[in-house]
Amino acid sequence: MKVLILGGDGFCGWPTALHLSQVGHDVTIVDNLSRRFIDVELEVESLTPIRPIHERVAVWKEHTGKSIGFISLDIAREYDRLVAVLLELRPDAVVHFAEQRAAPYSMRTPATKRYTVDNNITGTHNLLCAIVESGLDVAVVHLGTMGVYGYGWSGSAPIPEGYLTVHVSTPDGAIEREILHPANPGSVYHMTKTLDQLLFAFYAKNDGIRVIDLHQGIVWGTETPETGIDERLINRFDYDGDYGTVLNRFIMQAAVGHPLTVHGTGGQTRAFIHIRDTVRCIEIALDNPPAKGERVSVFNQVTETYRVRDLADLVSKLTGAEIAYLPNPRKEAADNDLDVTRDRFLALGLNPTMLGEGLVEETKGIGVKYASRADFSKIVAKTVWKAGMEVAPDLMR
Ligand code: NAD
Ligand code: USQ
Numbered sequence: 001m002k003v004l005i006l007g008g009d010g011f012c013g014w015p016t017a018l019h020l021s022q023v024g025h026d027v028t029i030v031d032n033l034s035r036r037f038i039d040v041e042l043e044v045e046s047l048t049p050i051r052p053i054h055e056r057v058a059v060w061k062e063h064t065g066k067s068i069g070f071i072s073l074d075i076a077r078e079y080d081r082l083v084a085v086l087l088e089l090r091p092d093a094v095v096h097f098a099e100q101r102a103a104p105y106s107m108r109t110p111a112t113k114r115y116t117v118d119n120n121i122t123g124t125h126n127l128l129c130a131i132v133e134s135g136l137d138v139a140v141v142h143l144g145t146m147g148v149y150g151y152g153w154s155g156s157a158p159i160p161e162g163y164l165t166v167h168v169s170t171p172d173g174a175i176e177r178e179i180l181h182p183a184n185p186g187s188v189y190h191m192t193k194t195l196d197q198l199l200f201a202f203y204a205k206n207d208g209i210r211v212i213d214l215h216q217g218i219v220w221g222t223e224t225p226e227t228g229i230d231e232r233l234i235n236r237f238d239y240d241g242d243y244g245t246v247l248n249r250f251i252m253q254a255a256v257g258h259p260l261t262v263h264g265t266g267g268q269t270r271a272f273i274h275i276r277d278t279v280r281c282i283e284i285a286l287d288n289p290p291a292k293g294e295r296v297s298v299f300n301q302v303t304e305t306y307r308v309r310d311l312a313d314l315v316s317k318l319t320g321a322e323i324a325y326l327p328n329p330r331k332e333a334a335d336n337d338l339d340v341t342r343d344r345f346l347a348l349g350l351n352p353t354m355l356g357e358g359l360v361e362e363t364k365g366i367g368v369k370y371a372s373r374a375d376f377s378k379i380v381a382k383t384v385w386k387a388g389m390e391v392a393p394d395l396m397r
Pocket of ligand 2: 101102103104144145146147148216217218219243244245246247249261262263264266268270271308328330332381
């Protein structure tokens with residue numbers, strides 16, 4: 001299958017590009033390298049030494065003989081070029097990772113709020129509009145997020161895979177309907193993903209675009225079998241207060257001897273998936289597109305759920321790291337339960353890496369190997385959701 005990977009230079013996109021190439025797909029990455037420029041803006045680097053994109057694809061070819069194309073293109077700003085790329089390459093499918101994906105970065109300043117909305121919504125809409133203009137039948141696999149559902153809306157009922165069955169009272173009695181699960185975003189970033197869902201629903205209905213929306217949990221881990229082939233293929237590892245995600249941050253903090261930064265009580269429960277399972281899920285999704293005219297196919301791309309303080313305890317037990325309970329810079333529930341339906345990928349053959357097996361390996365691996373690259377001043381999260389919220393001081397100098 002010919003596959004375009006939008007955002008293929010990023011944390012999820014790069015290992016996906018390698019894996020899809022490895023299993024025989026003809027892969028082209030489209031990326032404007034904005035994530036690398038944001039590192040420059042934030043004055044921080046991936047903990048792992050990521051190589052320039054042209055070197056990355058050349059090293060892949062050197063080891064496997066397989067070519068991965070690279071096109072530098074901003075999908076939110078270069079609409080005509082996007083149409084031209086579709087018409088020239090005529091892909092069977094597009095995997096869409098190309099969004100600003102950090103909730104704290106999206107809440108950082110008025111400029112980053114506006115950038116996140118402009119980039120994510122216009123990028124997604126440009127893609128859908130360009131597919132219609134091209135006249136091609138291209139399946140779209142999009143990376144959504146568990147955060148579209150929010151934390152607590154469904155009460156004690158498990159969060160379904162996209163659609164909720166509701167009963168509506170009418171004068172003639174109750175009727176049953178399936179609706180898109182109500183959106184309840186917790187950041188400007190998460191809000192863009194809820195808006196993406198409406199764009200997909202409209203283009204599926206109006207133009208018969210085949211869309212799979214994958215509501216992914218927090219991705220942890222770094223390496224996949226393909227990125228591990230050569231150090232120059234290594235995946236990025238974000239640890240800073242804006243882009244680092246909770247479990248990878250705890251793994252890195254333990255490795256460098258920094259206390260684990262639990263926000264608030266740590267009673268927040270979130271969904272998780274290992275990066276090796278992310279790439280496998282994309283492969284499965286590509287093999288199982290909806291038929292033309294079908295509604296958007298939604299999967300919950302999640303393998304387990306954990307409370308933040310329980311994760312900190314697990315990492316602390318394995319490594320001896322201290323735990324610091326810090327003021328929460330975010331506006332979020334101090335405590336929530338999370339029961340997520342995750343049957344569809346399991347039914348299609350996903351065999352997940354669970355925290356119990358994977359965590360020991362991760363705490364001894366990348367974080368320790370590249371500990372000397374850490375900038376301690378970038379670890380504690382400084383972006384607040386609302387003016388006046390308390391920010392924790394740096395814990396080490
Ligand atoms: P990332 O920031 O590492 O990668 C995103 C890539 O997209 C970057 O390489 C960036 O340069 C590129 N990009 C952004 N805007 C673009 C544009 N306008 N044109 C072209 N390229 C553009 O993020 P990631 O962690 O790999 O996340 C990928 C996707 O998966 C995102 O949509 C994110 O919302 C979703 N997701 C990520 C996680 C996670 O834990 N990392 C969890 C759930 C969902
Ligand atoms: N948290 C801490 N300590 C930290 C970092 C985070 O306690 O040092 C807490 C946060 O306050 C929050 C939870 O951990 O309650 C998760 O935060 P996160 O930064 O790991 O994840 P989040 O902001 O939700 O975003 C990440 C990705 C995003 C993806 C989302 C999936 O950056 O792209 O969409 O996970 S989900 O959370 O399932 O919506």
